[in-house]
Structure formats: structure tokens, C-alpha cells
Ligand SMILES: Nc1nc2c(c(=O)[nH]1)N[C@H]1C(S)=C(S)[C@@H](COP(=O)(O)OP(=O)(O)OC[C@H]3O[C@@H](n4cnc5c(=O)[nH]c(N)nc54)[C@H](O)[C@@H]3O)O[C@H]1N2
């Protein structure tokens with residue numbers, strides 16, 4: 001009666017695990033029908049990256065897929081969106097789609113395509129359900145959404161130095177003898193790297209973590225450099241200073257594979273260990289020892305995270321760090337170099353993915369970090385179609401995002417698997433399938449395997465893939481662009497239409513037969529050993545990175561920097577619906593406050609505090625702890641507002657400020673003031 005299926009995890013996580021899912025007939029409490037459902041989930045033992053384990057969060061995915069509050073039928077909101085409790089009525093698909101298409105048609109005809117916006121992110125990383133579905137909107141000519149909430153500062157930074165984003169092959173990390181985990185909480189957010197870290201350590205590698213607070217990864221590392229937030233470029237320049245001064249650079253690599261070293265030498269010259277220490281909050285001895293470790297240990301491997309990019313100068317900060325292995329020549333050694341993202345290795349033919357060929361030079365753009373601004377009445381939006389993301393919780397300035405979503409003159413359609421706070425503010429909620437219920441193709445940003453999933457389970461209730469909804473709307477709106485109506489097989493066939501050697505021998509048939517297929521990379525993959533895919537063909541040091549202090553500088557009014565990094569038991573806001581995972585994170589969000597700041601603000605452990613930023617305020621329970629540093633507070637996890645004592649998302653505090661490179665998000669740049677709050681939970 002039970003069977004097992006192997007599927008790729010669709011979530012926004014570098015590991016893109018191969019999951020072993022047990023499926024069994026279960027009676028559905030709401031429909032009364034007996035149908036096959038996922039009942040257990042673990043990792044595929046045969047997969048070289050997944051190695052038999054799924055993370056502590058996704059092992060609970062079956063409870064999420066089978067959740068009693070999962071939307072299973074199209075629903076129309078019947079009370080005012082400003083009412084605190086939404087009331088929905090069930091409607092048929094035909095009625096919902098006819099009405100949505102009619103309302104979009106009126107807007108398109110009367111106010112033009114710029115009055116309709118898609119809003120999406122990576123809730124599923126599937127190339128069909130996550131990306132190709134944009135085709136409908138490109139065919140309609142609606143504004144391009146710049147998908148900047150996570151990675152663009154890093155992407156832009158990497159591209160300046162190295163061009164295409166290639167990464168060290170994770171199994172090669174075992175060969176490294178120094179591992180620097182810089183601005184990434186990898187034990188939580190990239191947990192399938194851990195076995196390779198442990199293997200390297202068994203062979204004598206040292207692990208150093210650079211992070212403003214002692215997260216799980218810092219506790220695991222041999223050494224923790226508790227850097228002041230936003231000062232990574234200063235630390236990288238300080239290390240470069242020592243590399244140049246002590247003769248620890250690899251002159252052959254620099255001469256053969258890079259350009260601009262003289263500029264970098266000049267920029268680094270003023271970053272003595274003493275000055276570096278002053279800016280970064282470390283001591284000069286730590287800076288010297290860190291530089292010596294990097295200068296004298298071969299191979300050195302750097303795993304950089306998007307964490308350090310979420311500051312005003314976050315792009316430059318990350319770029320400065322990524323240039324270090326180009327000074328030491330580590331790119332020529334197996335296990336040496338740096339990883340941000342592996343996505344560039346997937347050389348699929350993306351020319352028609354999401355009907356990208358229809359984007360015109362004059363198409364207006366909306367930066368997704370500026371949704372709060374785009375939803376102001378005067379910005380002129382009439383409809384928002386949301387899929388694969390939960391902006392009422394995850395977008396900056398979430399209070400204004402929610403106010404925008406509540407406008408009665410804004411028509412909001414949300415495709416969802418869960419009754420998120422965004423879905424609760426929709427005019428229509430359309431029930432979406434999960435990764436086990438639709439076919440799709442997945443790349444990864446942490447390894448080099450393509451994953452193909454068939455539709456392994458029948459969809460519960462009337463849940464439908466995003467692609468089905470877009471095609472139904474397309475027909476009703478008279479869209480004739482052929483790619484809007486592609487099947488998954490047609491999409492994959494188009495993606496594989498390329499002569500690139502990385503995809504040689506990979507066919508649709510092979511993907512279906514094997515499920516997980518490694519890119520056709522050499523056994524020893526050394527992507528930047530002899531240069532880079534930049535205009536010069538070399539790794540580019542120019543323009544030399546500079547340290548810049550945040551404009552949102554700490555002062556008497558706002559004396560504390562608030563970091564809001566991911567939680568161990570959450571995946572962004574995807575698991576906010578599961579009580580057990582909320583309990584594992586402490587049942588409600590806590591703010592970690594250093595004892596010095598607690599004393600200064602009159603806060604006691606376990607009581608509530610107000611956190612006020614220039615953008616908004618929230619109430620959170622205080623945990624006084626020296627895991628953080630004076631002047632830095634931390635709230636882990638993008639909790640649902642529904643699980644917070646005051647009903648707010650932490651993004652009530654964060655600003656729409658953009659990064660220096662890539663117009664990215666600045667979630668860790670927030671300055672706040674802390675004060676005691678009333679202790680009741682309302
Ligand atoms: N368990 C879990 N895993 C996840 C996610 C999740 O929510 N939970 N989310 C997924 C997604 S979408 C992403 S983008 C990744 C993100 O994964 P990471 O890159 O690990 O997460 P970040 O928010 O980017 O923050 C990581 C670390 O950066 C630190 N940091 C903040 N500011 C600075 C700074 O100025 N300098 C330095 N050196 N460090 C700084 C934070 O303290 C934090 O410990 O994780 C993915 N995996």
C-alpha cells in the first residue's frame with residue numbers, strides 16, 4: 001500500500017536535496033476521500049550531496065502538505081480587506097478564472113499593462129512553476145519585476161570580479177586545509193556542506209567563521225571572528241594588506257589570471273592591522289593571525305553568504321572577500337577558492353524561459369524590494385498577482401506592504417499552498433500544488449546536479465499548478481504567445497537546446513530515467529584556475545573595493561544595529577504554519593540583546609521590549625546573551641506575524657534602502673532603539 005518516490009526539494013536553499021518520500025493512502029479529513037499522500041520524508045542515501053539526510057525543517061514537509069488549513073479550493077474574499085479576520089467563500093475554478101480575467105482585462109484596456117504587476121520569488125525553484133510562468137505577464141507587457149530580494153547584490157559583486165558564477169564543487173571542500181565561513185550560517189542554511197567541512201577537519205583543516213554573532217556555525221568553527229556588521233570590506237582589505245606586506249600572494253597566478261592588482265595594492269596599503277581592528281571591532285592580533293592563516297595555508301576555501309550583502313555597501317563588502325583567493329592562487333588547487341553560488345554552471349538555453357524574449361527595452365521595471373512604494377495609491381497599480389512568495393511578511397517595510405495590499409481599489413490574486421498573511425489579504429486565493437504534485441526541473445545554487453520531478457501524487461482538492469492557472473488566464477485574455485502554453489517536457493526540451501559541454505549527454509529521457517543528473521563537468525572542476533568569463537578574460541580586481549560606513553550610522557537615537565538572519569528550523573516563511581517548528585525556535589520570536597545594551601535600555605531577560613526603527617516598531621521578547629556584541633541585536637527567522645506577540649513581521653522595521661550593487665535588500669542594516677514594553681501579550 002505504501003511506496004517510495006525520489007524527488008528534488010523545491011525550496012529556496014542551496015542544497016536542492018534528493019528526497020526519499022514515503023507515500024501512503026490516507027483519508028482526507030476535509031474531503032472524506034482516500035488518496036495517496038506523503039507521510040514521511042528523508043534524504044536519498046545514494047545521492048552524493050544529500051547523503052541520506054533531509055534538514056530538520058523539511059522532514060516535516062508532509063505535515064505542511066497535509067495541513068488542515070491548506071487552501072484546496074479557489075476562494076473569494078467577501079469582507080473588507082481592512083477587517084482583521086478574513087472571510088472567504090468557495091468558488092469554482094471557472095468562475096474564479098472568468099472573474100479574474102475580466103478584471104485584468106478592464107485594467108489592461110483602460111489603464112494599460114503597467115497597472116498590473118506580477119509579484120513572485122523562489123517559493124519553488126522549479127524552472128516551470130517558479131520561472132517559466134512569468135511568460136503570461138511578459139506576453140501581456142506588464143512591468144518587469146526585478147527579483148532583487150535575495151541575491152542580486154552578490155550576483156553583481158561576483159560578476160564584477162569573476163563574471164559567471166561558478167563554485168567549488170562541494171565534495172572538493174574536503175581537500176581544503178583552511179575553511180573560512182564568512183557571512184553565512186552554513187550549518188543552518190547550507191546543511192549539506194557540513195559533512196564536507198567535517199571531512200576536511202578530520203584531515204586537519206581549521207575552520208574560521210566571520211560573523212557579528214555566535215550563530216550555530218560560529219559555535220561549530222574552531223575560531224569565531226565577531227566582526228562589526230557592515231565592515232567586511234575593511235577586514236578583507238586588512239587581510240590583503242598583510243598578504244602583500246608578507247609576500248604571501250601568488251605572483252604567478254596574479255600575473256597569468258588577473259588584472260588590476262596594482263590598484264588593489266594601493267587600496268590595501270592603508271589597512272594596517274591596527275586600522276582594520278579599529279573599524280571591524282576585532283583586535284590587531286586577530287587580524288594578523290587571520291591574515292597569516294589565509295596567507296600560509298593551502299588550499300584555503302571561502303564560503304561566503306548573502307548575509308554580508310544585506311547592508312548599504314553589502315555588494316562591495318562581499319566582492320572584497322571573494323577576491324582573496326585570487327591573491328593567494330587558491331583557485332588552482334582542488335578544494336581551494338570561494339563559493340557564493342553554483343548557478344552559472346547550469347548552461348541551459350534560457351532564451352525563451354519565462355518568455356524572456358518578449359521583454360522590451362521600454363518595459364517599466366519594479367524593484368521587488370520597493371513593493372511598499374509600488375503599492376502606494378499614487379503609484380497607479382490596479383492589480384497584483386502574487387505567487388511563490390509571501391510579501392506581507394518577507395518584504396522590507398512590511399507594514400506599508402500590508403497597508404497597500406488592503407487597498408480596496410487594488411485587486412490582489414494570490415496563488416498559495418498555505419494561508420499566509422499575504423493570502424489572507426487577497427481578493428482571490430487560488431490553491432497551488434506542491435512539488436510532489438506537479439512535474440518540474442530544478443537547478444541548484446549549491447551543487448552541480450539537475451533534478452527532474454514527475455508529478456508523483458494526485459493534487460488534493462482542486463489544487464492546481466501555477467502554470468495551469470497562467471494558461472487558463474492566458475486563454476481567457478486572448479494571449480497567443482506559444483511559450484505560455486508549453487508543457488514541462490516542451491520547456492525542458494527548449495532548455496536543453498544548446499551545445500554547451502556542461503549539458504552534453506543530458507536529455508529529457510535521461511532526466512526522467514535518472515531523476516538527478518550531474519552536469520557534465522570534469523572530475524576536477526577548477527573554474528578560475530586560468531582566468532574568468534569577464535570582458536578581460538581575467539579575474540578583475542579593479543575598481544579596488546573600499547570600506548564605507550553606513551549612512552544609517554548608529555547614534556544616540558538609534559544605538560543598536562538589528563540583524564534578522566534565517567532561523568535553523570524555518571525556510572524563510574515557508575514553515576510558519578507548523579507549530580512544532582515554531583516551538584523548536586522558541587514558540588515566539590526573541591530578540592537577542594547584549595548585556596551592555598540591555599542594561600543601557602533597562603531591559604530584563606524574558607520580558608518584552610519595543611524595537612523602534614525609522615520605519616516602524618515591533619514588540620519582542622528579550623533574551624539577554626553575549627552571543628551577540630554590544631550595539632548589535634539579532635532576531636532569527638522571518639516568523640509569521642501571526643506568531644509574534646503583536647501580530648507583526650520583523651520587516652515592519654526594515655527599510656526599502658537598496659544595496660550599492662545590484663539594488664538588493666538591506667535586511668541587516670536596520671538601526672533600532674530598544675525600550676521596555678508592557679508585559680501582556682496583546
Ligand atoms: N534554515 C534555513 N536555511 C535557509 C533559509 C532559512 O530561512 N532557514 N533561507 C534560505 C535562503 S532564501 C537564503 S538567501 C540563504 C541565506 O543564508 P545565509 O547566507 O546563511 O543567511 P543570511 O541572512 O544571508 O545571514 C547569514 C549570516 O550573516 C551574518 N551577517 C549579517 N551581517 C553581516 C555582516 O555585515 N558581515 C558578516 N560577515 N556577516 C553578517 C548574520 O549574522 C548571519 O549569521 O539560506 C537559505 N537556507
Ligand SMILES: Nc1nc2c(c(=O)[nH]1)N[C@H]1C(S)=C(S)[C@@H](COP(=O)(O)OP(=O)(O)OC[C@H]3O[C@@H](n4cnc5c(=O)[nH]c(N)nc54)[C@H](O)[C@@H]3O)O[C@H]1N2
Pocket residue numbers: 012120121122123124129149150387388389390391394395415416417418420432433434435466564565566571572573574638650651654667
Ligand atoms: N527580515 C528579513 N527578511 C527577509 C530575509 C531576511 O533574512 N530577513 N530573507 C529574504 C530572503 S533571502 C528571501 S529569499 C525572501 C524569501 O521570502 P519568500 O519568497 O516569501 O519565501 P517564503 O517565505 O519561503 O515563501 C514562499 C511562498 O511560496 C509558496 N510556494 C511554494 N511553492 C509554490 C508553488 O509551487 N506555487 C505557489 N503558488 N506558491 C508556492 C509557499 O507556500 C510560501 O508561502 O525573504 C526575504 N526576507
Ligand code: SF4
Pocket residue numbers: 009010011013014015016017054055056057058191192571
Ligand atoms: S530545505 Fe534545503 S537542506 Fe532542507 S531538504 Fe530542502 S534542499 Fe535539503
Ligand SMILES: [Mo]
Pocket residue numbers: 012149150151
Ligand atoms: Mo534568499
